[in-house]
Amino acid sequence: MATIVDGFEGELKELREVFNSGKTREASWRRSQLQGILSLFKERESDIMEALNQDLGKHNVEAYRDEIGIVIKSANYALGNLKKWMSSKRAKLPLASFPSSAKLVPEPLGVVLIISSWNFPFGLSFEPTIGAIAAGNAVILKPSELAPTCSSVLANTIRDYLDNSAIKVVEGGHHVGEYLLRHKFDKIFFTGGARVGEIVMTAAAKFLTPVTLELGGKCPALVDFISSSWDKKIAIKRIIWGKYGVCGGQACIGIDYILTQKKFAPTLVELLQKYIKKSFGDNPMYSHSMTRIINKKHFTRLKGLLEEPGVKSSIVYGGKSDEENLFIEPTILVDPPLDSSIMTEEIFGPLLPIITVERIEDSVEFIRARPKPLAIYGFTSNEKLQKKMISETSSGSITFNDSIVQYAVDTLPFGGVGGSGFGRYHGKYSFENFSHQKAVMMRGYLIDFGFRYPPWNNKKLQLLKSGLRYDYITLVFVKLGLKGKA
Amino acid sequence: MIDDLEMRRSVEELRLTFKSGKTRSGDWRKAQLRAILRLIQENEDTLFRLLQSELGKHPVESYRDEIGVVKKSADHALTYIDQWMSPKKGRLPLVFFPASRKVLSEPLGLVLIIGSWNFPISLILDPLIGAISAGNTVVLKPSELAPNCASFLANILPSYLDPKAIKVIEGGIDVSNQLLQYKWDKIFFTGSTKAGKIVMAAAAMNLTPVTLELGGKCPVIFDCLPNSDLKVAAKRVASGKWGGCAGQACIGVDYVIVEQKFASTLIEQLKKTIKIFYGDDVKNLKNFSKIINKGHFDRLRSYLEDPAVANSIVYGGSFDDTSLIIEPTILLDPPLDAAIMNEEIFGPLLPVITMDKIEESIEFINSKPKPLALYAFTKNENFKKRILAETSSGSVTFNDTMVQFVCDDLPFGGVGQSGFGRYHGKYSFDTFSHEKAVLERSFYLELEPRHPPWSTFKLEFLRSAYDYNYVRMLLLLLGLKRPSNP
Numbered sequence: 001m002a003t004i005v006d007g008f009e010g011e012l013k014e015l016r017e018v019f020n021s022g023k024t025r026e027a028s029w030r031r032s033q034l035q036g037i038l039s040l041f042k043e044r045e046s047d048i049m050e051a052l053n054q055d056l057g058k059h060n061v062e063a064y065r066d067e068i069g070i071v072i073k074s075a076n077y078a079l080g081n082l083k084k085w086m087s088s089k090r091a092k093l094p095l096a097s098f099p100s101s102a103k104l105v106p107e108p109l110g111v112v113l114i115i116s117s118w119n120f121p122f123g124l125s126f127e128p129t130i131g132a133i134a135a136g137n138a139v140i141l142k143p144s145e146l147a148p149t150c151s152s153v154l155a156n157t158i159r160d161y162l163d164n165s166a167i168k169v170v171e172g173g174h175h176v177g178e179y180l181l182r183h184k185f186d187k188i189f190f191t192g193g194a195r196v197g198e199i200v201m202t203a204a205a206k207f208l209t210p211v212t213l214e215l216g217g218k219c220p221a222l223v224d225f226i227s228s229s230w231d232k233k234i235a236i237k238r239i240i241w242g243k244y245g246v247c248g249g250q251a252c253i254g255i256d257y258i259l260t261q262k263k264f265a266p267t268l269v270e271l272l273q274k275y276i277k278k279s280f281g282d283n284p285m286y287s288h289s290m291t292r293i294i295n296k297k298h299f300t301r302l303k304g305l306l307e308e309p310g311v312k313s314s315i316v317y318g319g320k321s322d323e324e325n326l327f328i329e330p331t332i333l334v335d336p337p338l339d340s341s342i343m344t345e346e347i348f349g350p351l352l353p354i355i356t357v358e359r360i361e362d363s364v365e366f367i368r369a370r371p372k373p374l375a376i377y378g379f380t381s382n383e384k385l386q387k388k389m390i391s392e393t394s395s396g397s398i399t400f401n402d403s404i405v406q407y408a409v410d411t412l413p414f415g416g417v418g419g420s421g422f423g424r425y426h427g428k429y430s431f432e433n434f435s436h437q438k439a440v441m442m443r444g445y446l447i448d449f450g451f452r453y454p455p456w457n458n459k460k461l462q463l464l465k466s467g468l469r470y471d472y473i474t475l476v477f478v479k480l481g482l483k484g485k486a
Numbered sequence: 487m488i489d490d491l492e493m494r495r496s497v498e499e500l501r502l503t504f505k506s507g508k509t510r511s512g513d514w515r516k517a518q519l520r521a522i523l524r525l526i527q528e529n530e531d532t533l534f535r536l537l538q539s540e541l542g543k544h545p546v547e548s549y550r551d552e553i554g555v556v557k558k559s560a561d562h563a564l565t566y567i568d569q570w571m572s573p574k575k576g577r578l579p580l581v582f583f584p585a586s587r588k589v590l591s592e593p594l595g596l597v598l599i600i601g602s603w604n605f606p607i608s609l610i611l612d613p614l615i616g617a618i619s620a621g622n623t624v625v626l627k628p629s630e631l632a633p634n635c636a637s638f639l640a641n642i643l644p645s646y647l648d649p650k651a652i653k654v655i656e657g658g659i660d661v662s663n664q665l666l667q668y669k670w671d672k673i674f675f676t677g678s679t680k681a682g683k684i685v686m687a688a689a690a691m692n693l694t695p696v697t698l699e700l701g702g703k704c705p706v707i708f709d710c711l712p713n714s715d716l717k718v719a720a721k722r723v724a725s726g727k728w729g730g731c732a733g734q735a736c737i738g739v740d741y742v743i744v745e746q747k748f749a750s751t752l753i754e755q756l757k758k759t760i761k762i763f764y765g766d767d768v769k770n771l772k773n774f775s776k777i778i779n780k781g782h783f784d785r786l787r788s789y790l791e792d793p794a795v796a797n798s799i800v801y802g803g804s805f806d807d808t809s810l811i812i813e814p815t816i817l818l819d820p821p822l823d824a825a826i827m828n829e830e831i832f833g834p835l836l837p838v839i840t841m842d843k844i845e846e847s848i849e850f851i852n853s854k855p856k857p858l859a860l861y862a863f864t865k866n867e868n869f870k871k872r873i874l875a876e877t878s879s880g881s882v883t884f885n886d887t888m889v890q891f892v893c894d895d896l897p898f899g900g901v902g903q904s905g906f907g908r909y910h911g912k913y914s915f916d917t918f919s920h921e922k923a924v925l926e927r928s929f930y931l932e933l934e935p936r937h938p939p940w941s942t943f944k945l946e947f948l949r950s951a952y953d954y955n956y957v958r959m960l961l962l963l964l965g966l967k968r969p970s971n972p
Contacts, residue, residue: 454773
């Protein structure tokens with residue numbers, strides 16, 4: 001069934017015309033839109049929090065911590081750095097090219113398509129949009145239909161606060177997504193799963209549209225033996241937050257599974273149980289500190305993971321679920337079979353497998369044998385182990401002794417590698433992601449090297465050799481006839 | 487038909503080499519780069535002979551455009567590789583204290599480089615230099631349209647470079663298609679737009695990042711210049727059109743736009759320049775390459791079959807079927823809807839398009855896909871500003887042609903239909919690397935407001951944290967400020 005989105009072609013045409021008019025290139029326009037985003041988040045905060053609560057059961061404070069606060073921070077950062085990012089940068093030229101100058105001039109790509117995901121519907125829509133706007137593009141945003149209230153609030157608030165002639169929201173399901181992909185864009189920025197990522201890239205290939213794919217993966221956390229009780233407490237809290245505390249485990253950089261030494265596993269499980277109770281109470285569903293599962297399909301999927309042979313018996317804590325409320329309580333498993341789905345697919349939910357190894361160093365090989373994830377976590381103060389992890393594994397990012405927080409650092413690039421995607425953003429990387437850095441060279445007529453042009457002879461060959469080697473002395477000698485052919 | 491199993495086994499060996507970690511060592515990379523330099527040095531005469539016989543390139547042209555370029559790039563990489571390989575440290579906002587961050591470049595793994603036939607040596611070896619500097623293992627697929635060069639590379643590379651890490655696979659389209667089915671960590675492609683789409687679609691199946699160096703119709707905007715500069719300008723245009731593989735170059739001049747009143751002056755000067763550079767006897771042209779094969783030769787001839795196009799020839803137009811040489815040809819105002827004005831020419835036919843005012847060239851250029859390079863010969867500073875702001879291309883060069891190619895500090899790559907991704911200098915290293923974000927935190931301090939159970943206080947604290955309002959954060963923590971929200 002082919003979907004046509006009413007009036008879309010006209011809207012796309014309008015966006016192109018607006019872009020071609022040059023309006024979005026003006027620094028003042030970009031600033032006004034970034035300010036508009038700030039106003040949107042400050043004035044409509046309660047609508048946003050209400051929508052997140054409605055679609056995901058996210059508590060207000062979690063919503064602020066993971067989405068609202070982040071967008072405000074990023075918009076401020078972009079405003080503060082916009083002038084710098086927009087300015088040309090001088091490039092170095094060899095003396096041989098004197099008198100010339102060269103610079104890199106950033107320019108917008110044009111009309112960009114941003115497709116965001118349902119787990120952080122506001123954060124994952126606005127963070128790339130901030131980059132696209134800062135870079136001077138016109139934007140079409142396609143939020144996920146799996147968070148419908150959020151999608152609607154997004155569409156309404158953007159209409160109220162941003163320039164509708166240059167920034168538009170198109171709501172709908174995957175049919176709408178497919179329809180959009182049949183059109184030509186100057187860049188596509190996609191956050192989501194690998195399967196759809198492949199569809200996006202294949203569609204983009206028809207137009208040679210560059211893409212950024214922010215995918216996921218199984219982000220492992222290596223937990224080393226921790227002796228100090230203070231350290232243990234902090235580490236456990238950070239692990240719990242990284243697994244259960246951020247959208248109930250439905251996060252691309254959430255901890256997927258843990259690797260730990262056999263000897264330490266019982267201590268780890270005990271600590272986890274203790275702090276899960278502290279953080280979420282005896283009845284996590286009513287604590288309002290953990291979001292619910294997004295929909296029935298994912299709920300059933302997650303339940304299914306626990307029902308596979310050998311997996312159910314590996315549950316050591318939790319495992320209960322409430323279908324009516326789409327809630328699954330924090331669950332811990334120890335050594336489920338490695339070929340079970342829970343250990344081969346991205347979990348994206350509050351189920352935490354703990355895989356035990358003889359020596360903690362064996363974890364590195366375990367991680368290496370699997371697709372490159374978006375993030376790797378290492379809870380260890382052992383510098384040698386840290387070095388080994390850094391040099392022997394590959395991932396979008398690697399964080400020691402904490403989880404998730406790398407997301408909030410404006411100066412760190414955020415993106416995947418291998419199966420977790422390619423391209424990156426955040427901070428200036430967002431600006432660059434949506435820009436083309438045009439190389440500009442300015443030459444003059446004062447000096448013109450005859451040896452660039454035919455008719456050819458050996459002397460010219462000599463001069464070219466020296467020229468390209470930046471061997472200025474030989475250049476001068478040959479020119480003066482003081483050096484013959486080699 | 488190449489044996490698929492054999493080829494897969496061969497490629498698998500490269501994966502194992504990468505896994506062993508050998509290619510990550512700085513010493514290994516430098517040894518390979520030095521080997522490339524030795525290869526070029528010791529086989530210079532052979533390369534001259536090959537390029538002369540296969541493409542009709544004069545040795546000086548071969549040195550200027552291929553051999554010299556590879557030498558320069560290898561030298562540059564050797565000089566800077568330690569710097570490129572070292573991690574980049576940076577500051578973090580105080581709120582993350584205590585922590586440190588760095589960005590570390592790591593190799594992607596196993597990469598595929600597909601070269602083109604017009605610069606069969608440099609378009610394989612230059613990207614190879616980047617891939618090796620970044621620590622990858624590489625499969626090189628030279629173009630079958632320059633088979634002798636391809637064979638030469640296949641035979642000579644194993645005696646200089648590590649055969650377990652770098653392999654050449656020869657063959658035609660069927661081999662390329664087979665290779666594209668494998669899983670790569672990166673594909674670097676130089677070639678036509680049409681083939682680029684096939685490469686990207688194949689890469690999408692494995693979510694492989696690609697760099698596409700394509701082409702386009704690279705225009706020259708030729709403003710009215712004083713006589714003193716006209717001679718040099720004409721030399722540079724001629725060199726940019728006919729000097730690089732007889733017009734078969736991605737950044738070669740495709741067509742010229744000039745003001746009506748200046749057209750004849752320019753054309754006369756070009757004619758004079760052609761005679762000096764190449765002579766005027768098509769059977770005896772000097773310093774001039776031939777067309778790569780009959781297919782392209784016929785394609786170029788067919789452009790002139792349209793009588794309206796044929797009538798616009800003002801110089802040249804002769805074809806020699808035996809030597810596959812087409813003499814430098816100038817056309818004045820061929821019809822704008824003819825194929826020669828809508829496809830990338832890639833040959834020695836130069837349309838000169840006249841306008842009433844030179845400023846109209848901007849609109850004309852914008853009506854066509856974004857080219858890889860834009861050239862403008864003008865001394866009018868305002869006009870230069872307009873060209874930079876109102877057109878988009880991979881690069882812009884004022885008052886010269888082609889030279890941007892040899893500047894290591896300038897990124898070389900396209901935008902829009904001319905491709906995406908870039909290389910040369912450090913950009914080559916980056917294009918074959920993954921920049922991993924590394925964040926190290928410790929357990930000393932913990933900001934409790936990150937974790938549930940939630941409260942108004944924690945919300946206030948987070949607000950201050952995202953504003954980097956340290957004073958307010960401190961006051962809240964010390965209990966000296968009450969949360970203001972109800």
